[in-house]
Amino acid sequence: MKSRGDVMQKFVNSFIQADFEYIENNDLKKITLQKNETDTLLNVTITDTTIQSDIIFNTPTDIQKFSLMFKLQLKKTEKFFMNGYQSWTDTREFSTSDSMRKYFKPLYFMLKKHKLTQYGDYNFVDYSHKKGDLHGFSYCYILHDDKTITLFGSLNEFSGYTIFKYSDEKGVLEIAKDVEGVTVHNNYQLADIAIIHGEKQKVFNEYFTMIGLTDSTEKVCTGWTSWYNYYENISQTIILDNLSHFQNEKIAIDCFQIDDGYQTAVGDWLSTKSTFPSGMKYCASKIKEAGYTPGIWLAPFVCETKSDIFNNHNEWLLRDTNGEIVSAGSNWSGFYVLDMYNEDVRSYLTGVFKTITEDWGYKILKLDFLYAVCLIPQRGKSRGQVMCEAVDFLKEIAGSAKILGCGVPLLPAAGRFEYCRIGCDAGLEWVNQFHENFAHRERVSTLNALHDALSRSHLNHKAFLNDPDVFFLRSDTITMSPDEKHTVFLVNNITGSLLFTSDNISKYNHETKVLYNSMFPFTNKEIISITNDSSLYTVQFKIKESEYTAYINLSGKSKKISFENGVYYTTKGFINHQQCITLNKHSSLCGLKLNKKPSVSIAGSTGHLFPGSDVSELKMTGEKITLTMNAQSRNKSAVYILLPDQFDKSIVVNETLCPVIEIFGCKIAIYSSSTQRFSSST
Numbered sequence: 001m002k003s004r005g006d007v008m009q010k011f012v013n014s015f016i017q018a019d020f021e022y023i024e025n026n027d028l029k030k031i032t033l034q035k036n037e038t039d040t041l042l043n044v045t046i047t048d049t050t051i052q053s054d055i056i057f058n059t060p061t062d063i064q065k066f067s068l069m070f071k072l073q074l075k076k077t078e079k080f081f082m083n084g085y086q087s088w089t090d091t092r093e094f095s096t097s098d099s100m101r102k103y104f105k106p107l108y109f110m111l112k113k114h115k116l117t118q119y120g121d122y123n124f125v126d127y128s129h130k131k132g133d134l135h136g137f138s139y140c141y142i143l144h145d146d147k148t149i150t151l152f153g154s155l156n157e158f159s160g161y162t163i164f165k166y167s168d169e170k171g172v173l174e175i176a177k178d179v180e181g182v183t184v185h186n187n188y189q190l191a192d193i194a195i196i197h198g199e200k201q202k203v204f205n206e207y208f209t210m211i212g213l214t215d216s217t218e219k220v221c222t223g224w225t226s227w228y229n230y231y232e233n234i235s236q237t238i239i240l241d242n243l244s245h246f247q248n249e250k251i252a253i254d255c256f257q258i259d260d261g262y263q264t265a266v267g268d269w270l271s272t273k274s275t276f277p278s279g280m281k282y283c284a285s286k287i288k289e290a291g292y293t294p295g296i297w298l299a300p301f302v303c304e305t306k307s308d309i310f311n312n313h314n315e316w317l318l319r320d321t322n323g324e325i326v327s328a329g330s331n332w333s334g335f336y337v338l339d340m341y342n343e344d345v346r347s348y349l350t351g352v353f354k355t356i357t358e359d360w361g362y363k364i365l366k367l368d369f370l371y372a373v374c375l376i377p378q379r380g381k382s383r384g385q386v387m388c389e390a391v392d393f394l395k396e397i398a399g400s401a402k403i404l405g406c407g408v409p410l411l412p413a414a415g416r417f418e419y420c421r422i423g424c425d426a427g428l429e430w431v432n433q434f435h436e437n438f439a440h441r442e443r444v445s446t447l448n449a450l451h452d453a454l455s456r457s458h459l460n461h462k463a464f465l466n467d468p469d470v471f472f473l474r475s476d477t478i479t480m481s482p483d484e485k486h487t488v489f490l491v492n493n494i495t496g497s498l499l500f501t502s503d504n505i506s507k508y509n510h511e512t513k514v515l516y517n518s519m520f521p522f523t524n525k526e527i528i529s530i531t532n533d534s535s536l537y538t539v540q541f542k543i544k545e546s547e548y549t550a551y552i553n554l555s556g557k558s559k560k561i562s563f564e565n566g567v568y569y570t571t572k573g574f575i576n577h578q579q580c581i582t583l584n585k586h587s588s589l590c591g592l593k594l595n596k597k598p599s600v601s602i603a604g605s606t607g608h609l610f611p612g613s614d615v616s617e618l619k620m621t622g623e624k625i626t627l628t629m630n631a632q633s634r635n636k637s638a639v640y641i642l643l644p645d646q647f648d649k650s651i652v653v654n655e656t657l658c659p660v661i662e663i664f665g666c667k668i669a670i671y672s673s674s675t676q677r678f679s680s681s682t
Contacts, residue, residue, distance in 0.1 A: 007150060007197045008048035016069040016172070018044045018053065020190075023062040044068070050155075051175065051193040060185045062380075066160075066177045068191070073171040079143040080166055081455065082136025085121040086371045086409045088424040088442035092455040093143055093532060096132045096168040100441075114330040118375060119407075119442040124178060124383075125163060132168025138411040139207070140164040141200075146531045149200045153207045155192040157411050160382035162193065178384060181377025200529070201458075208462045211414070216461045218402075218418050220497045222522050223255035223295065225366075228426065228470045228502035229477070232261035235275035239283055245506045247290040252520070252632055255364050256287045257295030257500070266332050267303025267310065269352045284361040295364035295404075296356060300349055301340060301373040301390065304332040309348075316345045320376055328372035337372045340390055341379060353397040363401050364419075367394060370408035387412040404467060404498065410456075414463035419498045422459060423452025426469045426488065429479040430586060446480070446488060450554055453495040454537050457527050465497035473512050474503040483587040486515070490588045491552060493519055493609055494527070494539055517634035518609040525610075536561070536583075543613045546602065550590040553583045567594045567664045569604025569611050569640060576664045594642050594666055600625055603668050607637025615639060625653040629673050636673060643667040 020031040020042050031042050044053045051068065074080060079093040082100075094100075117123060125135060138161065139153035152175065154162035161178040177190055194210050196203045208214075224242060226234045239258055246253060262280060264271040272280055284294035303309040309316060317325045318337040326337040338345045356362050374386040381389075391412050394403060404419040413420050425444045435443045453468035460466040471489045472478050478485070492499055499522060508516060528540040535555035541548050549568065551561045561583050567576045568591030575581070575591060583589060592611040594603050600620045602612035614633035618641065619626050627639060641653065643660065645667060650657050653671040660669050 004197045005048065008195060011070065011072075011150070011195060012046050012048055014071040015046055016071055018042065018068050019065065020055065021063070021065040022055075022057075023064065028064070049195060051191055051195065053190040054187055055184065055190055056187050057184055058186075060183050060380075063179050063182050063184055063188075066179055066190045068175045070173045070175070071171060072166070072173040074142065074166075074168060077145075080134050081141045081143060081149075082134050082164065082166075083138055083140060083410065083456070084441065084452075085125075085137050086119075086442070087405070087407050087421040089120055090424070090441045090445075090448050090452065091136075092451045094134050098134065099129055099131045100127060100134060101129055115327050115334075116330065116440045116442075118327055118329045119371070120440060121163075122440070123375075124180065130167075130169065133166070134168075135163060135165040137161055137163055137409065141203070143200075147199050147529065148197075149203055150195070150197045151203050151207055153194045153196070153211070154411065155194055155211055156189060157384040157409075158382075158388045159189050159191075159384065161384040161409070162191065177382075179382055181380070182382045182385075183380030204458045204462070211411075213415050213462050216418075216465060218465050218497075219254075220465065220522055220524060221255055221364075221419065221499070222253045222519070223257060223292070223498075223500045224253060225257040225259050225295075225470065225500045225502050226261070227259035227297070228428075228472070229474075229504060230261070230502070234258065234261040235273075236278060236283060237275075240286055242504055243287060243290055243292075245504065246292070249505070251505075251634075252291075254293055255295045255500075256290070256292040257297065257364065257366060258283060259297040259366070260299075260368075262296075265304055265307035266299055266335060267307035267338075269298055270355055271308070279360075280356075280362075281360040288361065293364055294360075294362045295366060296360075296362040297366045297368060298352075298356070299335075299369040299372075300352075300367055300394065301338050302328045302335045302369050303338060304335040306333045309338075310336065313344070316342055316348075318376070318378070326375055328369060328375065331369075335369075335372075337375060339378075340373050340386070340393065346393070349393075350397045353399070353401075357399055357401040364404060365398055365401050366404040366406060367408075368406040370394075370405060370413075372407075374409075384409075384412065391416045405464070406467075410459065410463065414459070417464050419467050420459075420464040421467045421469065422456040423449040423468055425449070426472070428472070428477055430481075430484045446484075447554060450488065450491050450552075451535075453491055454530055454532070454539070454552070457495045457530060460495065460497055460527075461524070466495060467498040467500075468492045468496040470500050470502055472503065473501065473516055474507060475512075476507065481586065483584060487552060487554075487586055487588040489515070489519075490550060490590060490609065493522070494525055494541060494550060494590075497524070514635055515609075518607065520608075520634045521614065521630045521632035523613060543610055546610075546612055547593040547595065548590060548610060549593065550588060551583055552588040553585060556585050558585055559583045561589070563591055563593075567666055568592060569594065574604075574663045574666075596642065596644075596666070598644065600644070601642045603640035603642040603666065605637045605639045607633060607635035607673070612639075623651065625651060625669070625671075627654055627671060633673075639671045639673060641669040641671060643669055 018033040081093045084091040141149040141151040163176045165174040287294040318339040373390040374383040402418040405413045405417040406421040426446045426449045427444045431447045471492045526542040531538045536559045537552040539550040570591040604611035608614040616630040617628040658669045
């Protein structure tokens with residue numbers, strides 16, 4: 001394996017040229033700097049740790065383009081992780097045989113008609129549709145093997161989004177800054193990019209430190225949201241009915257969120273539909289009385305065409321250089337962007353947030369469609385600067401309320417929002433093949449949401465707490481198989497720190513109740529590694545001192561798996577590394593590794609999704625064992641206890657004589673807890 005210094009020096013030596021364009025006296029001027037060349041205006045410095053560039057103008061100057069070119073050729077065994085433009089943009093490790101498609105060309109007229117091009121980067125990034133032509137935003141990395149990466153990460157998106165473009169055909173990596181529409185005066189930093197090579201987890205820790213991110217102290221959050229069951233068809237009755245089910249069952253979720261549909265129109269946030277006769281303050285008070293934090297949805301920077309804002313405050317709308325109002329997409333009755341820099345807009349939103357958080361009492365704000373605010377450069381500022389300033393504005397007016405960002409470029413939200421969506425919306429089916437073949441990258445897709453959740457897991461508890469979107473366990477309105485629903489449930493529980501469902505839990509049968517219960521207690525997971533082999537993911541992670549391995553088959557074919565050295569407890573029972581298991585398409589399996597110790601340790605349990613994590617304490621005194629179940633555990637559970645080798649007969653656990661069995665050379669005691677925290681009705 002090459003040393004970090006060798007890899008970095010090779011990259012420094014691969015520099016080809018820098019290209020810069022600006023406007024002077026209405027003429028387009030260009031500067032090209034090749035290796036070892038200098039210029040009085042443009043400065044480029046490349047070391048084995050950073051790439052930095054700045055420009056100096058004595059008078060206000062409009063700049064158009066800046067990019068750096070490097071010679072780079074991926075091996076066929078290597079992959080390129082490319083971070084998608086915003087929350088919903090598909091993100092994963094791409095091979096050189098992959099291509100990025102913004103749309104199916106024959107259907108482009110439909111995408112334009114329905115304004116689907118507004119949701120992503122399609123209006124300012126070129127797509128060749130060629131295999132091996134890949135691009136991403138803010139940071140990317142080359143995966144050399146399962147553990148080693150070379151990361152390129154922006155340290156400053158305020159000056160413009162950093163876009164990494166790789167062409168396998170040309171063997172070139174282009175690092176471009178989105179500086180279209182920027183007016184500069186004096187010194188302006190064009191690029192500040194870190195280059196880090198090494199073990200994946202250590203590389204990300206170093207990168208996060210460089211951009212000022214520390215481990216989040218925010219607690220994990222479970223909850224319910226109205227959207228993925230009722231969508232816009234919500235009412236006070238529906239909200240309070242679902243609330244009563246959680247309250248009656250004494251389920252200790254954290255947040256109960258009212259999503260889109262309470263307002264008369266998107267943009268008119270304080271105008272409530274007649275289906276909420278007691279008002280939104282009343283709903284928040286009932287949620288709080290039930291012991292949960294009230295949450296609510298807004299899309300602060302947009303308004304739909306039927307809103308009062310659109311029809312009576314047209315001067316609040318953002319306009320392009322041609323004076324046309326800027327569309328943000330086709331949702332609702334069609335929706336348009338508000339001008340964030342308009343003082344009346346800022347005053348209006350400040351008042352809205354104050355009413356919602358202080359008067360109504362909502363303490364978690366899901367802020368959606370945030371990409372819209374920076375669809376075009378504005379007032380001499382880059383899209384990146386507009387987004388960064390928008391995030392700062394939202395933090396200011398949210399006060400003490402916590403923010404769940406959605407539909408937002410991720411790096412500007414990092415360290416600013418408490419929670420953030422890191423994937424697209426999940427659908428009511430595993431995959432819609434028509435959409436997969438023809439629609440835009442930000443489409444609703446359960447399959448893409450899972451890839452996104454696994455691929456962006458490194459952001460969790462660093463940039464913010466990851467929201468992988470909801471899981472579905474219900475049977476009505478869902479076309480997913482039991483295996484598929486279980487996989488969504490498992491992946492979201494592993495990768496997410498904000499975990500919601502929209503199910504009406506009163507409709508769960510006994511088996512589904514037990515599965516839902518199995519996520520409690522919901523605790524932090526420390527992900528050690530994630531590898532992807534043709535959509536078969538292997539995830540190794542820890543919960544406290546317990547080690548787990550999960551195999552997740554997102555492919556359309558069955559896969560053969562075997563656990564690494566040792567013995568594991570799974571839903572299929574105890575398994576050792578010599579056994580080969582068939583994992584059906586879209587299915588998954590998680591196992592707890594048994595670790596022999598001088599004293600006792602947990603070998604598994606039947607009541608939790610992650611076996612053994614429903615046990616809070618286990619200790620041995622003499623030949624007696626004391627075991628304490630976590631107060632938040634909700635299922636009856638058989639607990640398996642790994643004993644030192646000298647035990648071969650029954651043993652006392654919590655004053656109960658328990659049998660001892662031997663499996664794969666391990667001595668295991670079996671203890672049954674009596675916990676059950678769901679009504680017995682089916």
